[in-house]
Amino acid sequence: MFEKLTEQPKDKILALMQMYRDDPRPTKIDLGVGVYKNADGVTPIMRSVKTAEQKWWQKEDSKSYVAIAGDAGFNDVMVDLVLGDAVPRDSVASVATPGGTGAVRQAFELIRMADPKATVWISDPTWPNHVSILKYLGISMQTYRYFDSESGAVNFEGMKEDLDEASPGDVILLHGCCHNPTGANLTQPQWNEIIRIMQEKGLGAMIDLAYQGFGDGLDDDALATRLVAASLPETLIAASCSKNFGIYRERTGILIAVSQDASLRAMTQGTLGFLNRQNYSFPPDHGARLVTLVLKDDALRTDWQAELEEVRNGMLGLRSQLAAELQRYTNSDRFGFIAEHRGMFSRLGLTQEQVEKLRSDHAIYMVSDSRINIAGLNTDTVPILAKSIVDVLD
Numbered sequence: 274m275f276e277k278l279t280e281q282p283k284d285k286i287l288a289l290m291q292m293y294r295d296d297p298r299p300t301k302i303d304l305g306v307g308v309y310k311n312a313d314g315v316t317p318i319m320r321s322v323k324t325a326e327q328k329w330w331q332k333e334d335s336k337s338y339v340a341i342a343g344d345a346g347f348n349d350v351m352v353d354l355v356l357g358d359a360v361p362r363d364s365v366a367s368v369a370t371p372g373g374t375g376a377v378r379q380a381f382e383l384i385r386m387a388d389p390k391a392t393v394w395i396s397d398p399t400w401p402n403h404v405s406i407l408k409y410l411g412i413s414m415q416t417y418r419y420f421d422s423e424s425g426a427v428n429f430e431g432m433k434e435d436l437d438e439a440s441p442g443d444v445i446l447l448h449g450c451c452h453n454p455t456g457a458n459l460t461q462p463q464w465n466e467i468i469r470i471m472q473e474k475g476l477g478a479m480i481d482l483a484y485q486g487f488g489d490g491l492d493d494d495a496l497a498t499r500l501v502a503a504s505l506p507e508t509l510i511a512a513s514c515s516k517n518f519g520i521y522r523e524r525t526g527i528l529i530a531v532s533q534d535a536s537l538r539a540m541t542q543g544t545l546g547f548l549n550r551q552n553y554s555f556p557p558d559h560g561a562r563l564v565t566l567v568l569k570d571d572a573l574r575t576d577w578q579a580e581l582e583e584v585r586n587g588m589l590g591l592r593s594q595l596a597a598e599l600q601r602y603t604n605s606d607r608f609g610f611i612a613e614h615r616g617m618f619s620r621l622g623l624t625q626e627q628v629e630k631l632r633s634d635h636a637i638y639m640v641s642d643s644r645i646n647i648a649g650l651n652t653d654t655v656p657i658l659a660k661s662i663v664d665v666l667d
């Protein structure tokens with residue numbers, strides 16, 4: 274049987290990580306992989322998470338299964354974190370999932386179960402895994418224009434024109450904040466306009482929220498998600514705890530389904546549980562426990578928020594520094610968008626050749642579409658990157 278298998282497409286970012294590891298140059302800089310790193314290049318365990326882990330180690334008295342939807346306490350705190358008081362709780366169904374990816378996958382499966390003909394609309398560009406999971410599941414997809422490489426801003430007119438082509442019942446996948454890979458985000462008035470289009474055209478909403486707290490703050494980053502959930506008949510939200518709690522390998526996420534029609538809640542909850550059971554049965558619990566402990570304990574929560582703020586402000590500082598250095602070198606505002614972007618990523622708008630030159634001549638690694646991980650920088654490497662970018666420009 275195995276001889277019938279065919280080669281699957283390689284994940285570009287994993288291949289880039291390998292090239293970086295194999296590069297012997299001591300000055301190499303990794304701006305490729307999508308994990309947060311501090312100024313020393315370390316992905317730290319957050320203080321509050323470490324403390325929660327110690328507490329849980331003492332408290333945990335069984336490794337038996339929990340519940341098919343995950344621990345109810347986790348679901349509650351996460352629904353609160355994501356939705357605040359935007360929607361009544363009797364309109365919300367949710368399941369814990371292995372990371373944000375698990376939630377994305379389950380959301381797509383739910384869409385396919387509910388309406389096999391629905392098309393999912395994704396931004397061009399988007400997180401590549403959206404594309405590959407949709408393809409793998411055989412779900413029809415379309416792209417809407419999103420990014421203007423010249424200005425580094427959202428191509429809002431293009432986005433609206435394309436969404437106008439969507440049919441009733443289609444689902445629009447939006448990044449709740451900190452768009453990956455571009456870093457360009459809709460403004461509040463633009464979100465309002467998109468919501469109006471979706472209402473008028475009878476479109477479904479799916480929000481991928483993988484970076485809450487990495488952009489403008491915990492509540493600000495959830496504003497658009499809350500607005501969508503409160504305004505549209507149905508919203509699916511795939512949220513990840515990997516980044517904002519720094520628990521990447523614990524695989525912690527949640528899929529939230531909001532319906533204005535509370536009578537649909539039981540059916541939706543049952544379907545989400547069914548999907549968990551079919552795909553991996555009980556979701557992972559360890560990371561979910563840590564998140565619950567942190568969010569339920571005032572002192573731990575305060576410390577977590579403070580550390581998350583440090584992370585967020587650190588990235589904002591690096592953005593301003595890089596934009597200023599590039600302004601100085603180019604004597605233009607060409608790269609001013611870097612300071613406007615939010616989250617861990619910015620797409621620089623460089624050509625593939627320029628990206629390759631940065632790698633070959635300067636040992637600077639970024640994804641071939643010129644997405645950089647801001648957190649891969651520190652105050653010492655920002656000027657090196659700026660100078661190198663200028664070097665590869667025409």
Ligand SMILES: Cc1ncc(COP(=O)(O)O)c(C=O)c1O
Nearest residue numbers: 307372373374400453483513515
């Ligand atoms: C847009 C987006 N969605 C979802 C995820 C899923 O993250 P994880 O499965 O690690 O929680 C990521 C991670 O890179 C992401 O960038």
